[in-house]
Amino acid sequence: MLKTLLTLIATLLLATTTAFAAVDVNTATEAELDGIKGIGPGLSGRILEERKSAPFKDWADFIGRVGGVGNKSAVNFSKEGLTVNGKKYSAAAAAKAEAKSKQKEKDKSASTTAADRKTRGSADKSAATQPAAPTATPAAAPAPAASASKN
Secondary structure (H helix, E strand, O other), X not given: OHHHXXXXXXXXXXXXXHHOOOEEOOOOOHHHHXXXXXXXXXXXXXXXXXXXXXXXXXXXXXXXXOOOOOHHHHHHHHHOOEEEOOEOOOHHHHHHHHHHHHHHHHHHHHHHHHHHHHHHHHHHHHHHHOOOOOOOOOOOOOOOOOOOOOO
């Protein structure tokens, strides 16, 4: 009886370990990515496309480059066994991803502002070089005709 119970426990532990085997985002196939709860064909396709340009350095890089993946989904993927370079998602990765996201927004805002200034500057410059439109002056009202009648 004890031997059967130990065999059953060992089998369950082995099955659990196999089911939660780590899947590294840099080496996983599309089928392995699809096996992670929350990753479907669309997301796995985006992951594979981004991975073609360069392997993911860390979780922050993964979150920043793959659209549709944020801190919350990264936590869930990590719980399901997804790793980046063998590392699970951590609070440090979340902070780094957040900082990277804020910097990206700041850079985007700064470039938009600079482009606006440039556009406004050229509009001001072109307005300054254009000849001024003549200002219409009201026409003088005709003087009333003097009556020349002699009574």
